[in-house]
Amino acid sequence: MNDFARTLIFFGLILIGMGILAAFFSKIPMLGKLPGDIFIRRGSFTFYFPITTCVLLSLILTLVLTIFGKR
Structure with missing residues (x-):
């Protein structure tokens, strides 16, 4: 199998994993x-940017990778 096919399979698996995580995280109330997430609704326009949630998930992921990444 060439490198391009392996890369496509890798990114496909990453997308499947992200889809599963998105389905799981939607169940967490x-x-x-969170406070700090930006949500603007004006008429038919809605803008949502979860900045605090992104920072929190980034910190958790950094801690997990730091702990389990050093083998």
């Missing part, structure tokens, strides 16, 4: 509604 506070995730996405």
Whole structure:
């Protein structure tokens, strides 16, 4: 199998994993509604940017990778 095919398979698996995580995280009630998340609704326009949620998930992922990444 060439490198391009392996890369496509790798990114496909990453997308599947992200889809599973997105389905799981939608069940957590506070995730996405933390103080600091930007939510603007004006008429038919809605803008949502979960900055606090992104920072929190980034910190958790950094800690997990730091702990389990050093083997």
